[in-house]
Amino acid sequence: MKKITSKIIAFVLIATLAFALGGCASDSNPITTPTADAPVVDTPNNDTPEVVEPEVEAPTHVVIKDIYGDVTVPVNPQRVVALDNRTFWTLSDWGIELVGAPVPLLPTGIPYKEDGVIEFDVGTHNDPNLEMIAAADPDLVIVGQRFAGRYDEIKTLVPNAAVINLNFDVSVNAESAGDNLVNGFTDFTLALGQIFDKNAEATQLVADFEASIANVKAAYNGTDTIMTVIVSGGNIGFSAPGSGRVWGPLYDIFNWQSSLYVEGASSDHQGDDISVEAIAQSNPDWIFVLDRDAMNTTADGYVPAYDVIASAPALANITAVTERQMVFAPNDAYTNESIQTFTAMFNELADALSR
Numbered sequence: 443m444k445k446i447t448s449k450i451i452a453f454v455l456i457a458t459l460a461f462a463l464g465g466c467a468s469d470s471n472p473i474t475t476p477t478a479d480a481p482v483v484d485t486p487n488n489d490t491p492e493v494v495e496p497e498v499e500a501p502t503h504v505v506i507k508d509i510y511g512d513v514t515v516p517v518n519p520q521r522v523v524a525l526d527n528r529t530f531w532t533l534s535d536w537g538i539e540l541v542g543a544p545v546p547l548l549p550t551g552i553p554y555k556e557d558g559v560i561e562f563d564v565g566t567h568n569d570p571n572l573e574m575i576a577a578a579d580p581d582l583v584i585v586g587q588r589f590a591g592r593y594d595e596i597k598t599l600v601p602n603a604a605v606i607n608l609n610f611d612v613s614v615n616a617e618s619a620g621d622n623l624v625n626g627f628t629d630f631t632l633a634l635g636q637i638f639d640k641n642a643e644a645t646q647l648v649a650d651f652e653a654s655i656a657n658v659k660a661a662y663n664g665t666d667t668i669m670t671v672i673v674s675g676g677n678i679g680f681s682a683p684g685s686g687r688v689w690g691p692l693y694d695i696f697n698w699q700s701s702l703y704v705e706g707a708s709s710d711h712q713g714d715d716i717s718v719e720a721i722a723q724s725n726p727d728w729i730f731v732l733d734r735d736a737m738n739t740t741a742d743g744y745v746p747a748y749d750v751i752a753s754a755p756a757l758a759n760i761t762a763v764t765e766r767q768m769v770f771a772p773n774d775a776y777t778n779e780s781i782q783t784f785t786a787m788f789n790e791l792a793d794a795l796s797r
Contacts, residue, residue: 620694
């Protein structure tokens with residue numbers, strides 16, 4: 443009797459288990475809850491439609507604001523004439539090919555100068571051959587600084603080209619010279635970035651430039667007196683606060699205290715005439731020097747600016763000389779007036795002033 447009962451119980455259990463398994467197998471849409479570690483896999487049977495982002499076409503033109511207003515410029519123009527010394531280093535670093543430029547004014551060390559790749563030489567601003575601009579058949583002409591006064595002539599010569607004047611003036615209004623320099627470099631560098639599709643590179647150049655300005659401001663103690671000069675042909679010229687070549691606007695930016703003020707100071711490219719006795723009498727704590735002739739050190743009769751200052755007996759005992767507190771602008775600063783040049787110069791000034 444016990445054996446029969448056991449068999450019945452076993453049969454019932456087997457039948458029950460079979461029914462349960464059959465019920466599970468008949469479920470045609472099981473729900474699986476993924477664990478935290480198990481990824482949800484999107485299968486081809488997923489009812490959610492795939493979202494395809496529409497392709498955004500790159501712009502073919504961009505609107506640039508130059509000193510005269512808005513100008514429509516082609517993006518990545520193929521035939522570019524650049525006349526502004528403030529642009530050569532930047533364009534060269536970005537790999538922009540130029541068909542025309544003022545070859546005599548190209549800074550030494552820039553590939554445009556070294557490789558002889560400029561097909562149409564526009565000459566200098568004092569003796570230009572503007573017909574070369576027309577012959578270059580440009581899509582874009584970048585005017586500025588030395589050639590700014592030729593803007594109307596150039597527009598007439600190339601009526602089908604985009605002509606932009608990115609000049610910023612740092613010599614006329616001494617009160618805003620510093621702002622003009624900072625804003626000018628910032629605005630036209632970003633504009634060039636838009637034109638040549640180099641926005642990230644342009645933004646980085648501006649960030650480096652702004653950082654170098656902050657470095658000088660942090661390093662200058664606010665009381666040391668500054669003398670800025672231009673040495674050319676063995677003579678020392680005065681680069682006046684506010685208007686002097688290269689150095690002038692920096693007094694405004696950094697709030698430098700000049701050791702000397704001269705009535706009627708100008709922005710002459712060789713500096714204003716001043717005697718070494720006047721410099722000695724002002725006894726500056728620092729002398730900042732632009733060697734105008736250093737861009738051509740192989741020229742006959744070239745004397746380095748350092749030697750000119752060191753050999754002047756009247757300057758032998760001034761603080762700047764005895765303490766060796768002299769900073770020299772980069773050798774090509776007279777013609778290579780790019781944002782990179784000023785960034786490098788500012789960082790060098792900051793290093794010297796913080797010692």
